[in-house]
Each structure stands twice: as structure tokens, then as C-alpha cells.
Amino acid sequence: MAKGKLSERQRRMLEFIERFIVESGYPPSIREIGKAVGISSTSVVNYNLNRLVEEGYLARDKNVSRGIRMTEKLLKSVGRLTDVIRIRKVGRIFASEPVPLPSTDSPIFSADEAIEISRDLLSITEGLFALEVKGDSMIDAMVSDGDVVIMRREPEWRNGDMVAVWLKDKEETTLKHIYREGNKVRLQPANPTMQPIIIDNPENLEVQGKVVLVVRQLE
Amino acid sequence: MAKGKLSERQRRMLEFIERFIVESGYPPSIREIGKAVGISSTSVVNYNLNRLVEEGYLARDKNVSRGIRMTEKLLKSVGRLTDVIRIRKVGRIFASEPVPLPSTDSPIFSADEAIEISRDLLSITEGLFALEVKGDSMIDAMVSDGDVVIMRREPEWRNGDMVAVWLKDKEETTLKHIYREGNKVRLQPANPTMQPIIIDNPENLEVQGKVVLVVRQLE
DNA sequence: CTTGACATAGAACGAATGTTCCGATAGAAT
DNA sequence: ATTCTATCGGAACATTCGTTCTATGTCAAG
Missing domain, CATH: 1.10.10.10 (Winged helix-like DNA-binding domain superfamily/Winged helix DNA-binding domain)
Known part of the structure; x- marks a missing residue:
């Protein structure tokens, strides 16, 4: 053979x-x-x-x-080599500031600044970083204060992805599902009762990463 | 012996x-x-x-x-308990039906009907079961369609716990933060913009479990 | 067509392995 | 002392299981 x-x-x-x-x-x-x-x-x-x-x-x-x-x-x-993946917590995310991006790629970090995620929750395991959500400004993304979002730094995105975007004019970070619509971009809140934002000028937005996982720990 | x-x-x-x-x-x-x-x-x-x-x-x-x-x-x-914990998925949760509770305690289950959660996301590891959220009826709990909630079967609860409650009169399941207020019970949505429900007759509600963790997988 | 590598099937063999039965021993309870 | 139970040792037995051998079929290369 x-x-x-x-x-x-x-x-x-x-x-x-x-x-x-x-x-x-x-x-x-x-x-x-x-x-x-x-x-x-x-x-x-x-x-x-x-x-x-x-x-x-x-x-x-x-x-x-x-x-x-x-x-x-x-x-x-089979993807069963390691059970857990350690993902670096690079900081916090809130509306009034851009997403902090990972500065170093050093593979080692202490337990305090990392979160362990079981592998089978993730489809990809590279280029990931974690952010803790601060404040209630992301409630339209169904993300509450204290949640941890696992993101992937990725310039490319596809319709429907949930991404963290920095709106330059508003100076605001937000988590939305993103769709290309002709020359415009539609940012759709995860909460179906809320209205989308249409961005006329794509230059105005900066996709800072793709959200891969959201974890909410109670108690 | x-x-x-x-x-x-x-x-x-x-x-x-x-x-x-x-x-x-x-x-x-x-x-x-x-x-x-x-x-x-x-x-x-x-x-x-x-x-x-x-x-x-x-x-x-x-x-x-x-x-x-x-x-x-x-x-x-032996102290070799794995880093990940396998939690049985016992079914789905949606507004119009009570929470399905785990029927068996058989220690073995296939990968399909379980979700692996890394241990350090959980403070307790006993009596847990997982449910997949179906539909958008839990958006006031900041939980969307497709989310997986890890719950613990527990009759006792403390103020502020997020619990799954079955409202007998409305025949409805909902996820809320629960507070005792004198003879009444207040059910507070996780979404701070939404109004609480006051239950005058505590007999009317049945706490089916405490929510321990919420996981949302994107893409 | 012939050849040879590859893949398959069936059967038989022997080694590995779980099971069972009988008897012996030790210690605690009566 | 006697009885009872838990534990142990040895041996025989019945399956399970890996290995090996022979025969057959397929298919591409020569």
C-alpha cells in the first residue's frame, strides 16, 4: 500500500x-x-x-x-492530544476603549493570567486570547459583566462571525455579528430584539478579532 | 472486609x-x-x-x-483526576417546558452526549448536568439560542444565585437571579435593563437547579 | 499471458487469560 | 472448643485471543 x-x-x-x-x-x-x-x-x-x-x-x-x-x-x-488549552488573559474589554491585543507570543504564562478551556469546546486552538468583560455595555451582544470572551486575532472575517470592532468615530468597542452588504457593513446584535447598526463607511471600523467562545461563571 | x-x-x-x-x-x-x-x-x-x-x-x-x-x-x-470533567447533556431547555433532570447516574457515557469542561472553570464538580438552550426565550438572562448551561441540581439556593425556575401558573421555565424578599420572591433578569418579576406566592415556583456555568460556542 | 505485490478468507494451533472448585489457614465471634 | 467468615493457594477447565499457514482473488506492470 x-x-x-x-x-x-x-x-x-x-x-x-x-x-x-x-x-x-x-x-x-x-x-x-x-x-x-x-x-x-x-x-x-x-x-x-x-x-x-x-x-x-x-x-x-x-x-x-x-x-x-x-x-x-x-x-x-482525532484531536485528543491534550485535554485543556491554556489561553492568556490579556486584559479587559469595555466599550470605551479598543480591545487590548496580545503583545507577546511567549507560550508560557502563569496560571493567574490564563484560563483553561477544554479542547473540545474549540475548533481552532491557535492565536487565541481571552478578555474579561467589564461593565454592562455589551448586553446587546448577550454578554454580561464578568464574562470571559475567547477571541482570535484575525483580520479576515466572514458573514455572520461575531467580532470585536472598534468604531473610530464613536471611539467605542462593541461585539456584534458582522455582515457585508454591498459597500456597507451591518453590525447585528446577538440579541434579536435589538436593532442593527449600519456602517456606511467601512474605513470607520476596525475588526480587532473574532469571538470564538464566551464563558460565564456563576457563583 | x-x-x-x-x-x-x-x-x-x-x-x-x-x-x-x-x-x-x-x-x-x-x-x-x-x-x-x-x-x-x-x-x-x-x-x-x-x-x-x-x-x-x-x-x-x-x-x-x-x-x-x-x-x-x-x-x-490517586489524585489523577483529569483536568477536564465530562458532564452529561441531559437535554434541552426552553421556556415552555420544565427543565429535564438527569435520570441516571451511570458513570459511563459516550462523547456525543457529554460536554467537557476544564476543571478550573468549576468550583464544584458533583451533581452537574448540561442543557442546551433552545430558542430565544432566555435572552433576558443573557443566554442565547445554542448556549450550553451547566447546572447543578440543588433544592437550596441563596440570594443572587442564578437558577432555573418553573413557574407553575405560567407553565414556563426561566433563568433568573433569585432573591428572597420577605414572603415574596424576586426574580431578577441578568439583563439590567429589564424588569424583575415579583412572585407573591412562593408555592408557585419550583427551583429546578442552580446555573453554574454558561458556555457559548461561536462558529 | 505471466508475474508479483497486495489484499482477503478460512481454518487450525497454541498461548494467554478468566473462571471455578476444592481445600487450607487465620482470626473473630459465639 | 466450635463455628463462621474472610482470605489464600493450587489446580483444572473453558474461553478468548494472537499467530500462522494455505488458498484464493485482484490488479497493474512486464
């Missing part, structure tokens, strides 16, 4: 193995794999397992029942 | 099992356990394994080689 390519069968095997381990707490046997993916012969399962070992997705121990390990490569491809 | 007490042997078995799983990626066999803790007889290992199951430290699957699971109790006692 060509290097790096997996057959449909092998993909299904990996998928099953991963799920089985998570759910059962131990790896499946050869026959269990065969049954799950529709292979009657244990030797065929064995054959494909060895293929997967060659490709680096699995590790096996000889003569050990259920002696299958998931490798880092598999874990990473 | 007295309930809750472990013999020296059993302690060593747990320790070995835990280490073995972490290092090998799969659980040890009975004979491997016996060899490690110095027991020649497989039946004695089996006997003590069953003891450990009774005490709640392990779970076993019959007729399955290496069919041993670590339970939360074991993980907790």
Missing part, C-alpha cells in the same frame, strides 16, 4: 478502535474489531493492524491480548 | 493497575497483576479484584481479557 494512504477499511478500524477504547477503557480484541468492521477473518484484521502500525497510527505488543496502543499521531488526528 | 477499607494487597493492586494502564495503554491481565504484587494464585487476584469492584474502585467486564476499568473513585483517590 502506498505510504500514508489508508483504505476505507483501515479508516473504519481506527475509528472503531478509538471509540472502543474511550468507551470501554481497554482496547478491542482482533475479533471484536473484525466484527465491528465486517471482517470475518482474524488474519485479515491482523494484517490491517500491522499496516496501521507501519503507518504509525498504532503500536502493538506481541502476544498480548488487546495489546493495542493509540499513538500520538492517531490521538492528534 | 469492613466496608471501605482496603488491605495492603489491594492498595498495591490498585497502584499497579493504575500505573500499568497509564504506561501500557491497556489494563493488565490477572496474572500480570499477581506477578507484580506477589500473588501466585490467579484466583486470589480474581478474588481481590472483585473486592475492589465491590468497593467501587474498579469495574470489570466478564469473560473479557484485561477487562478492567478504573472508576472515578480510583482516579480521584
Whole structure:
């Protein structure tokens, strides 16, 4: 088999193995794999397992029942490598000032100035930073005082994204869903009962980041 | 053996099992356990394994080689409790129906029906369940459609808690900050621009749980 | 067509593994 | 002392399970 390519069968095997381990707490046997993916012969399962070992997705121990390990490569491809991601808190966000952006990219920071987010809440994990919302000026974005917003610094945006924008003329930061409408830009509050803002001159607004996650801790 | 007490042997078995799983990626066999803790007889290992199951430290699957699971109790006692906590999603919450409450306490659930929350976002980790908010009926609680609320089932509440209440007369679920005021109860929306509800007859409301965390995933 | 690498199927074998049964030991309770 | 219960040791047994071998099919290269 060509290097790096997996057959449909092998993909299904990996998928099953991963799920089985998570759910059962131990790896499946050869026959269990065969049954799950529709292979009657244990030797065929064995054959494909060895293929997967060659490709680096699995590790096996000889003569050990259920002696299958998931490798880092598999874990990473499933996105299960680390459970939590530490995101730097770079400051506070409120209406009257621009969003503080992360100054350094130093990967290390103390626990105090970071927030831990479990990986499966995030689709992307790069370029993230956290801000604590100060005041009630963002209530039209359904964000209250004390909430933590996880943002991604990103100049590009697509229709519907929730972004932090700096309105130059008003000197105001706000969180809105953003839509391009011809030459204009519409900023739509998350609260459906509130009215959008239409920006005639796109030069007037500066998208400072995309909101990826909002966390509100009570008590 | 007295309930809750472990013999020296059993302690060593747990320790070995835990280490073995972490290092090998799969659980040890009975004979491997016996060899490690110095027991020649497989039946004695089996006997003590069953003891450990009774005490709640392990779970076993019959007729399955290496069919041993670590339970939360074991993980907790070893201090290796994971950084993330899996919380069961028990359903959806919307205005027109009472909050669905968790029915089972089965310790196992698949990834689909659970949400992973990093531990440091939570002050308590027991009795939690998750609900997905459906519809825009909770906007006065600053909670939008699609948000996930983590709640704790708890009959007691203190002033200022955000709780899910079922209003019997209106047949309506709502999320509000709750305050006792003499014989009455005040339900205060999180959105400061909105007016509170005063409940004259406390019998009319049913506190279904305390909101501990709100998570909003964008994009 | 022939060849050879790859993939599959089935069967058989032997090793690994969980289960069960019987007897022995120690200690606490009666 | 006797009884009872918990624990242990050893052995035999029944499955589960990984391994290996042979035969078959596929498909592209020569």
C-alpha cells in the first residue's frame, strides 16, 4: 500500500478502535474489531493492524491480548492530544476603549493570567486570547459583566462571525455579528430584539478579532 | 472486609493497575497483576479484584481479557483526576417546558452526549448536568439560542444565585437571579435593563437547579 | 499471458487469560 | 472448643485471543 494512504477499511478500524477504547477503557480484541468492521477473518484484521502500525497510527505488543496502543499521531488526528488549552488573559474589554491585543507570543504564562478551556469546546486552538468583560455595555451582544470572551486575532472575517470592532468615530468597542452588504457593513446584535447598526463607511471600523467562545461563571 | 477499607494487597493492586494502564495503554491481565504484587494464585487476584469492584474502585467486564476499568473513585483517590470533567447533556431547555433532570447516574457515557469542561472553570464538580438552550426565550438572562448551561441540581439556593425556575401558573421555565424578599420572591433578569418579576406566592415556583456555568460556542 | 505485490478468507494451533472448585489457614465471634 | 467468615493457594477447565499457514482473488506492470 502506498505510504500514508489508508483504505476505507483501515479508516473504519481506527475509528472503531478509538471509540472502543474511550468507551470501554481497554482496547478491542482482533475479533471484536473484525466484527465491528465486517471482517470475518482474524488474519485479515491482523494484517490491517500491522499496516496501521507501519503507518504509525498504532503500536502493538506481541502476544498480548488487546495489546493495542493509540499513538500520538492517531490521538492528534482525532484531536485528543491534550485535554485543556491554556489561553492568556490579556486584559479587559469595555466599550470605551479598543480591545487590548496580545503583545507577546511567549507560550508560557502563569496560571493567574490564563484560563483553561477544554479542547473540545474549540475548533481552532491557535492565536487565541481571552478578555474579561467589564461593565454592562455589551448586553446587546448577550454578554454580561464578568464574562470571559475567547477571541482570535484575525483580520479576515466572514458573514455572520461575531467580532470585536472598534468604531473610530464613536471611539467605542462593541461585539456584534458582522455582515457585508454591498459597500456597507451591518453590525447585528446577538440579541434579536435589538436593532442593527449600519456602517456606511467601512474605513470607520476596525475588526480587532473574532469571538470564538464566551464563558460565564456563576457563583 | 469492613466496608471501605482496603488491605495492603489491594492498595498495591490498585497502584499497579493504575500505573500499568497509564504506561501500557491497556489494563493488565490477572496474572500480570499477581506477578507484580506477589500473588501466585490467579484466583486470589480474581478474588481481590472483585473486592475492589465491590468497593467501587474498579469495574470489570466478564469473560473479557484485561477487562478492567478504573472508576472515578480510583482516579480521584490517586489524585489523577483529569483536568477536564465530562458532564452529561441531559437535554434541552426552553421556556415552555420544565427543565429535564438527569435520570441516571451511570458513570459511563459516550462523547456525543457529554460536554467537557476544564476543571478550573468549576468550583464544584458533583451533581452537574448540561442543557442546551433552545430558542430565544432566555435572552433576558443573557443566554442565547445554542448556549450550553451547566447546572447543578440543588433544592437550596441563596440570594443572587442564578437558577432555573418553573413557574407553575405560567407553565414556563426561566433563568433568573433569585432573591428572597420577605414572603415574596424576586426574580431578577441578568439583563439590567429589564424588569424583575415579583412572585407573591412562593408555592408557585419550583427551583429546578442552580446555573453554574454558561458556555457559548461561536462558529 | 505471466508475474508479483497486495489484499482477503478460512481454518487450525497454541498461548494467554478468566473462571471455578476444592481445600487450607487465620482470626473473630459465639 | 466450635463455628463462621474472610482470605489464600493450587489446580483444572473453558474461553478468548494472537499467530500462522494455505488458498484464493485482484490488479497493474512486464
